[in-house]
Amino acid sequence: MAASPSTVGERVEVEPRLRVTLEMGGEEVPATVAAASRLSLRLQVEPERLLDAGEDAERIFVRAELASGPVRLGPARLLPRLPGSPRHLVFTGNLHDCRALVHEGRVADLRSWFESVPMVLAQKERIRPEFRAHVADAAYDLSVWRRLFDDEDRLLAGEPPEVAQAARDALLATEGRRFLSYLDGKVQELAELVRAYTREEHERHGFYLRRHLWPHLLASEFMKRTNLKPSGYAGDAEVMLMIYANAYVGASTFGQLMHKHGVETTAAQAVRNRRRLIPEMLREVRERLPALGRRPFRFLSLACGPACELEDVFRAPDDAERIEVSLLDQDPHALELARAAVRRIEARLGAQVAVRCHQDSVRTMLRTRDLRGRFGEHHFVYSMGLFDYLTQPVARAVLAKAYELLAPGGVLVVGNFHARTPTRLHMEYWGDWPLVYRTEETLRALAAGLEPAALAVGSDETGCQLFLRVEKPA
Ligand SMILES: C[S@@+](CC[C@H](N)C(=O)[O-])C[C@H]1O[C@@H](n2cnc3c(N)ncnc32)[C@H](O)[C@@H]1O
Structure with a gap:
């Protein structure tokens, strides 16, 4: 692999490229290519031999x-020349991932996913008859x-918009709710069946269910994304x-109902x-702490995540003056949404909120020496919504690091779904959203060895969301 510089604005960017040999019409033509897209290569300079290649181009x-040695990448053809644009090469046998090839020097055939077809198809033989x-x-x-x-949607399509909306609202409230009750019954039946x-x-049967219900699951924006x-x-x-938002969202009434159910x-x-x-x-901790001056x-x-709860933390302009917030998430889009939430708060309060955003994984915390710095x-x-993804050893390590970040007298709260969450199997089978569910005991065990001033486990009204509360000695 080699690299060639190209200027983008003030910055000089280096586009990875790869030297290849093109065998055509009994000749060997050296060329340099870049990845034009996932599945095509772009010739950096068109070798003279290609200018009039005729049928050889096919x-x-x-x-x-x-770096790993010579590779025979296989048959390819040149795409027709477009005026003013460099020549592109596509493979005609293999489906090479051209980015992996040029950027990483790695051969990856995008058809390799199909290798698992026989194994996946055979899974159906191991599905229980009642399932x-x-x-x-x-x-x-x-x-x-x-x-x-x-x-019904087709019928409503011929109505004036406000009439159609009123009719759709009526439909959602009547037959729609009956459909949602039907879905509840089905999910209940599933839970009993696979208990x-x-x-x-669970994994095999969940996969089988999703393959069968796939088009219906994709009708729901929620299930589609999960x-x-x-x-x-x-x-x-x-x-x-x-x-x-907990709203009816979707292009069709059926889609809206499938979404709402999730x-x-x-x-x-x-x-x-x-x-x-x-x-x-947060307010309770703030009121209890000794005067901060x-x-x-x-x-x-x-x-x-999107940090929607900040809306209820910053209620008055005074809060913006006295509270500083730090937000950490690995996903830049989540932080973008969180910043947008802060901007909305600032517009409402007419005051600036002191916010620091860290785009980082909590796993970085495990490696960081000067954590407080x-x-x-x-x-x-x-x-909230993080520990449900962490295994017990990782969760323990992250909890210890989070505890380190507490000031004396400070409080750490960690949420985790309860093992008894009634919709657990629904989320797992329909949403392909398995989590690490915990009990009071396994959640409490995460704090072993911390020596806090107080340790408690509570839950919300549903009993599904557990909270571990760890208080540092003052
Ligand atoms: C279920 S959401 C919860 C978001 C927010 N706490 C809430 O309750 O609305 C999980 C969030 O954790 C973030 N996340 C997942 N793994 C992470 C990690 N290892 N380090 C940092 N953030 C992570 C995701 O990007 C996502 O925004």
């Missing part, structure tokens, strides 16, 4: 010299409901916004509850 064989029947019934029922709601399954069986995971995991900041589960209600409870806990009250949210010292540190 029958090229590409070789390259990678097959459950899924077949669900798939049939959903398609019937969908057809009926789609028919005794092993972890491996299943497709554009951020790499199910519960990203956009999913959190959907849960907080965002009004007991677990989703627990998420909305904790958004309200965190500012209450002119010093501000400082708090930190670990894995802040980097993240500050805080009177209140909390984390």
Whole structure:
């Protein structure tokens, strides 16, 4: 691999490139290529031999010299020349990932996913008969409901917009609620059916269910996102916004109902509850701390997501003067949404909020020596929707680091879904959203060895959201 500089504004960027040999018409033509897209290469300079290649341009064989040794990349062809644009090369046999090839010097064929097809298809032989029947019934029922709601949508399409909206509202409130009750029943049936399954069986049967219900799941914006995971995991900041909004969202009535069902589960209600409870806990800590004088009250949210709860922390202009907030999240988009929340608060209060954003993984905390120097010292540190993704050893290590960030007398609060969360299997099977659920005991065990002034585990009204509260000695 080599690199060539190209200027973008003031910055000089280096575009990775790769030297290749093109075998064509019995000749060997050396060339240098860059990745034009995931599946195409761009010739840096068009070798003279290609200018008038004729039919040979359709029958090229590409070789390259990678750090790992020579590779035969396979047949390719040149795309027709476009005026003023460099020549592009596409593979005609393999589907090479051209970015991996040029940027990393790695051969990756995008068809490799298909290698697992026989193994995945064979999984169906290991599905229990009663589960097959459950899924077949669900798939049939959903398609019937969908057809009926789609028919209504077609009827409403001919009405004036305000009439259509009124009719859709009536439909959602009547037949829509009946459909949501049907879904509740189905989820209940599923939970009873799979209660005794092993972890491996849950995974296999969940995969089987999602393949069968896929088009219906994708009709829900919520389930679509938890299943497709554009951020790499199910519960990203956009999913959190959907849960907080708890609205009918979607292009069709059926889609809106499927979406609403996902965002009004007991677990989703627990998420909305904790958004309200965190500012209450923060206020309680603030009132209890000895007078800070002119010093501000400082708090930190670990894995802040869209930080919607800040709305209830900063209520008056005075709060903006006396409270400083630090937000940490690994996802730049989550921090963007959190900054937007801060801007809305500033506009409402007519005052500036002191906010520091850290785009970091909590795993960075495990490696950081001068933790307070980097993240500050805080009177209140909390984390919601993060520990549910961490194994017990990682969760313990992160908790210890978060505790280190507390000022004397400060309080750390960590949320985690309870193992008894009734919609747990629903989220896992339909949403492909497995979590690390904990009990009071396993959550409390995370604080072993900390020697706090006080340690307590509580929960929200649903009993689904556990809170571990750790208070540092003053
Ligand atoms: C379920 S959301 C919760 C967001 C927010 N705390 C709330 O309750 O609305 C999880 C957030 O954790 C962030 N996250 C996940 N793993 C992380 C990690 N290792 N370090 C930092 N942030 C992480 C994600 O980017 C996402 O914004």
